[in-house]
Amino acid sequence: MPEGFYSRFLVQRFAMIDVIMSLLRRRKPLAPEYFILYQQHEEADVCGPSFRELTGCPQPVLSFLARISTLATDVELENDVRLAEAYQLETTMRDWGSRKYPMPLNIAARSNSPLFGHGTASQDDHLSTLNACFYWMAHLLLARRVFLDPTASSRVQLYRKHLFALIDRLPPGCGPDSSLPIPFYMAAREAIVPLDREWVRHKHAEMIAIYPDRSRELMMSLTEDIWSMSDREYHDLVLKGPWDLPWIDDDMNVQMKDSQAMHFII
Template identity: 50%
Template sequence: MHNCGRSNAALNALQESRDRHSDIGKSPDKLLLQGGEFSILSVTEIALAAVMMQTSSVLMTGAGNVEMHLKCALHFIKDLGYLCRPPDSIFSRTLVNRFAMVDVVHAHLRFRRPLASFDFFMYQEDEKLDHGDPAFREMHGCDQRVLCFLAEIAVLSADLLDGSTTHDLVQAKAYTLETEMRIWGHKYYNSMIRGASTSKTATQAPSSSPSSQPSPMSLSHISILDIVCECFYWTAQLLLLRRLFLDPTKSSRVQLVRRHLFQIMDKLEPGCGPDSSLPFPFYMAAREATTLAERDWVRRKHAAMMEVYRDRSREYMMEYTEKIWNNAAPVANSNASDDTLSWCTPREQYIRELDKQSTYFMF
């Protein structure tokens, strides 16, 4: 695993401090640098930081599998007692926030439960996490409540796939979850209505003409962050429909959410800042594109983002998106449907196996 020079220096300082002060050495989690100016990280926190930094290397290079890193990180988080309570230090809270986001996104990419148990404090609603330091919302472009929704969807989806819970019970829980999501996200529905009322046709892809794009100066950082957060909310709704209610790609509900996601993503100029968190919503929605125009828009948006964010994982995600499209029914002017209400069709099984066997990673 790669680590930074600061971590090495901290390790050296830790050893020196232990050698000089045997009484401090008995409590390695509460050590001070020489002079007592500030606390240094414990050995376990340093290891957690190194593991979580390595996930960034996997993201950028596309090399390796992040699964082992997550398992190691979870071991350290358990050892530090951070599953049931937030850490005290800002640095450790940053690491735990990052782990929670990566764990949930990776669970959806692999069709499995998050590694952390559902009683992990990050998967339980806590508004303070979006307003603390660091604010989860500002770090990841996703409200902490939406992270909870995504975690629950992943758990219920895994229950459905492995047969540990009956289909009827999963759908009953899904209806309850849908109600909670709609109540929490009610502020977003006027935006969807406005977007639907301005759409000329039901299958129209967003325009890519310069006049349709807001000026980079017309959107503040806060407005951009709000749009990215809304993208995560609608992605949770999309996954609820696809993975719990088992709606096929061509269902009117899936396409309504997919169109709205494309419309609000189209407002984001690549490189505007918070849009660096957009890949998960973008590629999840891209899979549901059905027409040539929609898929061409996805390709253009992907290319534009790659000009700014040149990580290999985006290339792999787009490659797999193309495979999913190619496996689907004819995309244009076709009345045939290979989808059914049951999620056991060859196409849906193909998507699951494609994701389960892949090594790409995105958050």
């Protein structure tokens, strides 16, 4: 890593944008896999400017996301190899996260965690909650894009529900929530029932009121399109029966929507 403050800032900013755009556009990151920030390099969260504070995403989680993006889009990987590497990555992620974040919706762990405290949350508490959002988003994306779990799977819905609970703890305008869009919209597209979708719309409206941003509006529009597509597929499944329809992984249809979308980050 560069030693100068501004040089480090620019490198960290590039890495974050590169990985996020790779996830949005369904491609590998532009930087090579051996790029230092795509390896676990926790010193980046300590030395100023802190990567975790700058982006809201702990540096090791960025390395997980870069790997997920590569595994999901590398057409040269045989499927057995892809799954084996995904299982190893999941183990690494859980080992790292077990020291920092409670298990999803673990009531016992909540009472001892600042992420679910009942007092007034500090700025550091909000940042820690945002960090947890990026971590659990990585698990969600690994399940959806590499293991190809459908939206309705119990694992995907567990991660989605936990992410909603974390996001709900970030009051609009608290500061760290300005970096919330990617975890929020990635989780939002997995909402199935009307109550959850209404919560997403309400949260989106709250954030837009404070952080007006065309990219947020585009991602919410894409989310609505994905919901409509999922509803049509479910209607056809009920109407015709699963035996009359070719099996299509639902993430492939979402991928088609992503490829047609105009994503950008300012």
